[in-house]
Amino acid sequence: MSSVEHIKEGRSRPSFPLSLLPLVFGRATPGAGSPAILALLMLPGLIIVAAFFAIPMALVAMRVADGPDGLATYFVILTNERYLASLIQTLVMSGGVTVTALILCGICGLFLVRNRFAGRNVITALLTLPLSFPGTVVGFMVIMLAGRQGVIGSVTDALWGEKIVFAYEITGLFVGYLYFSIPRVILAVMASAEKLDPQLEEAARSLGAPTWRVVKDVILPGLMPGLVSSGAICFATAMGAFGTAFTLATDIDVLPMVIYTEFTRNANIAVAAALSIALGAMTWAVLAAVRVFVGNGATSGTGGGA
Amino acid sequence: MRRDWKFYSQLGLTIVLCLFIVVPVVMSALAGVTVNVFKGLSSGLTLRWVFEVWDLYAQSILLSLGIAMACLVVTLLAGVPLAYVLVRRPSRMMRLFEELLTLPVAIPGLALALALLITYGGVSGYRSSWLFILTGHVLFTLPFMVRSVAAVMAAMDMKMLEEGAASLGAGFWRRFFGVIVPNAKPGILAGALMVVTLSIGEFNLTWMLHTPLTKTLPVGLADAYASMRLEIGSAYTLIFFVLIMPLLIAMQALADRGKRASRRIDTAEDTL
Numbered sequence: 001m002s003s004v005e006h007i008k009e010g011r012s013r014p015s016f017p018l019s020l021l022p023l024v025f026g027r028a029t030p031g032a033g034s035p036a037i038l039a040l041l042m043l044p045g046l047i048i049v050a051a052f053f054a055i056p057m058a059l060v061a062m063r064v065a066d067g068p069d070g071l072a073t074y075f076v077i078l079t080n081e082r083y084l085a086s087l088i089q090t091l092v093m094s095g096g097v098t099v100t101a102l103i104l105c106g107i108c109g110l111f112l113v114r115n116r117f118a119g120r121n122v123i124t125a126l127l128t129l130p131l132s133f134p135g136t137v138v139g140f141m142v143i144m145l146a147g148r149q150g151v152i153g154s155v156t157d158a159l160w161g162e163k164i165v166f167a168y169e170i171t172g173l174f175v176g177y178l179y180f181s182i183p184r185v186i187l188a189v190m191a192s193a194e195k196l197d198p199q200l201e202e203a204a205r206s207l208g209a210p211t212w213r214v215v216k217d218v219i220l221p222g223l224m225p226g227l228v229s230s231g232a233i234c235f236a237t238a239m240g241a242f243g244t245a246f247t248l249a250t251d252i253d254v255l256p257m258v259i260y261t262e263f264t265r266n267a268n269i270a271v272a273a274a275l276s277i278a279l280g281a282m283t284w285a286v287l288a289a290v291r292v293f294v295g296n297g298a299t300s301g302t303g304g305g306a
Numbered sequence: 307m308r309r310d311w312k313f314y315s316q317l318g319l320t321i322v323l324c325l326f327i328v329v330p331v332v333m334s335a336l337a338g339v340t341v342n343v344f345k346g347l348s349s350g351l352t353l354r355w356v357f358e359v360w361d362l363y364a365q366s367i368l369l370s371l372g373i374a375m376a377c378l379v380v381t382l383l384a385g386v387p388l389a390y391v392l393v394r395r396p397s398r399m400m401r402l403f404e405e406l407l408t409l410p411v412a413i414p415g416l417a418l419a420l421a422l423l424i425t426y427g428g429v430s431g432y433r434s435s436w437l438f439i440l441t442g443h444v445l446f447t448l449p450f451m452v453r454s455v456a457a458v459m460a461a462m463d464m465k466m467l468e469e470g471a472a473s474l475g476a477g478f479w480r481r482f483f484g485v486i487v488p489n490a491k492p493g494i495l496a497g498a499l500m501v502v503t504l505s506i507g508e509f510n511l512t513w514m515l516h517t518p519l520t521k522t523l524p525v526g527l528a529d530a531y532a533s534m535r536l537e538i539g540s541a542y543t544l545i546f547f548v549l550i551m552p553l554l555i556a557m558q559a560l561a562d563r564g565k566r567a568s569r570r571i572d573t574a575e576d577t578l
Contacts, residue, residue, distance in 0.1 A: 037478055038395060041387035048384055048448065049407055052441050056421035063424060108323055111316040125558065126324050129331065132550060134507035134524045140531055140543055144330035149343060149536060151329055182327065240414025243509040243524070247531050256416050256510075263420065263514075276420050280413030287412045 060273045067270035076271060077278045083258065090255040093174055094238035098231050101181040106227065109189030110219070124190070128183040135180070135243020142176040142248060143167045168249045176244040181234040185227075192226030225294040232290035236283040255279055331547070338541035355541035362534075363526040363542065367549075370523035373436060374505040377443045381501050384444075385451035386494060390486060392452065393459040408449045415510025418445060423514065436520045442511035447504050451497040458493025459486070492564060499557045503550060523549075 064073050077083045112124055130138065146152045147167040156164040166172055196219065204214045242256040250257065255275065263272035338356065341349040360367075388407075392400055410418055422442060427433055467489065471481040487494070509524040516525050523546060530539045 034478075038391050042391050044384035045388035045407070045448065045452075046403075048380075048444060049403075052422065053410055053418070053445055054406060056425035059425050060421045104319070104323060107316060108320040111320055115313065115317075117317075123320060123324050126328050128558075129327055129554075132503045132507050132554065134509040134527070136509050136524050136528045136531065137507075137543060137546060140334060140527075140539060141330035143531075144333045144337075145326075151333060179327065179330075182323065236412060240416065241510070242414070242416055242513070243528070246513070247528060256414060259416055259420075269420075269424065273420055273424065276414065276417035280417040283414065284409065284412045 061277060064270050064274045073270055073274040074278060077275055086253045086255050086258045089253060090239060094235050097174060097177040097181060097238050098235045101178055101185045101234055102227055102231050105182055105185035105189050109186045110193050113190050113193040127186050130179055131183040135241050136247045138176045138180045139244040139247025141179055142172050146172055170252055172248050173245055173252055177238045184233060185230045188226040188230030189223060192223050196222040228294050229290055232286055236287055239283050240279060334540045334543045337537060338544035343536050355537045359538055359542045359545060366521040366526035367523050369436060370506050373440055373443060373522060374502045376440050377447055377505040378498055378501050380444050381448050381451040385448055386455055389452045389455035389459055393456050407452060410445045411449050419511045419514030434517050439512055439515045439520055442515050443505045443508055446508060446511060447501040450500045454497030454500060455490055455493040458490050462489050496560050499553055503553045506550060
């Protein structure tokens with residue numbers, strides 16, 4: 001196909017590297033640029049990804065394998081008691097944040113799509129406010145809420161004469177990740193809720209289905225793709241986030257904090273690299289699994305930050 | 307619609323969630339302009355802390371804006387052509403490349419920063435310049451630009467547009483800059499806003515990549531939270547809010563316009 005085209009355009013057969021181009025770019029379609037032009041268009045992006053991502057990642061992976069413990073370093077996350085404990089703590093907290101955010105945003109997102117009332121648009125805009133706050137700012141918001149000078153502390157102090165402060169521990173981190181996740185999940189829920197067909201619900205009700213059955217059999221399946229994909233992003237972000245924990249306290253033992261201390265304070269580069277590759281592989285696997293489960297494009301557009 | 311206890315309990319929960327988001331923002335904004343936070347608002351309002359932050363951190367704030375602009379230029383130059391190729395010539399190899407391109411979003415910034423440090427940490431002129439931070443920001447934001455532009459390109463009938471332009475005698479570059487790029491403008495604009503917002507707020511990577519001479523806005527923030535009085539941290543946060551808010555509002559407006567446009571198309575198709 002491509003060689004026919006070249007003859008038609010009055011060109012000789014391309015030399016070896018150029019003859020590979022149609023293989024990379026698929027079949028020629030009329031109107032698009034020639035393979036050489038397409039290659040040129042791709043070049044800047046290709047160079048960036050290769051030189052600053054693919055090659056450094058490969059070098060790090062090799063560096064770990066060349067280290068004192070070789071490939072076994074990758075499993076240190078499972079064999080070392082401290083790392084394993086931190087992995088479990090990180091997994092449990094990220095899972096907890098994800099489930100909490102999904103339940104809260106599921107209810108509120110559906111409510112905001114289904115009802116029209118004064119102030120609805122303002123509430124929606126406010127709920128998506130922290131969308132691009134960096135993790136450090138989210139941490140500061142938690143301090144404002146539950147720190148030594150925070151609202152919760154002042155209110156409980158006034159009510160019971162006892163200041164409740166939980167910003168500088170794992171509970172504070174949980175609150176911070178929830179703060180960060182709400183905008184993402186609520187946007188996803190609202191997008192899927194707008195596509196739900198109210199007639200299906202009407203039909204289920206008119207057939208005598210009780211509310212819980214309508215929710216379980218009609219609403220939840222409709223929202224599922226949005227819930228699953230935003231939940232995955234929520235989970236992945238919570239697993240890898242660093243700024244919030246860094247602002248709240250440096251002794252919260254979540255995995256990114258452990259990696260940071262190994263690298264900076266203990267200069268244990270091989271272990272830090274192995275841990276971060278393991279963490280990266282886990283978050284990537286969660287996102288990839290979800291993409292296979294709900295179809296391509298589900299995990300695009302959101303993410304980043306924290 | 308009937309308004310029963312279910313309506314009001316859901317409304318209540320929504321309002322509580324909304325307060326959870328808004329109260330700390332308002333509190334920190336107020337603390338940034340209060341004379342003494344420990345005494346409360348009654349101590350009076352002042353802009354003193356804001357000016358003090360500017361004196362202390364103007365350089366990091368300006369550096370962040372500079373890096374965000376440079377990041378925008380690089381992601382535009384690399385991302386728009388890349389999106390075109392990905393949409394125009396989908397193949398298995400392309401999909402693999404797209405996966406590789408998006409990976410820096412999925413894996414933690416810490417891992418990415420470690421890889422960059424281990425590979426390029428020894429190149430001293432590069433390691434100590436702001437270009438090192440720019441590299442991280444480009445890796446992290448490029449996928450957002452490509453996705454945003456590709457989504458718009460996939461929705462338009464590029465084949466027909468290009469064939470039309472070609473039949474009128476337009477060469478490839480003429481078609482690319484005269485037809486493709488103008489038609490992809492909404493995607494480019496949305497991607498650009500996203501890239502600038504993400505770059506200004508990026509911390510995970512930047513904290514590892516920065517040097518004492520290349521501190522960005524969020525790095526300065528972390529520094530202020532850790533070592534300055536609460537009013538300074540709050541005033542700095544306030545400056546960040548003021549910087550980021552117009553970007554967020556523009557993004558929201560753009561998304562709304564896109565939604566309305568697609569709804570118009572839907573109704574037009576319904577009436578046909």
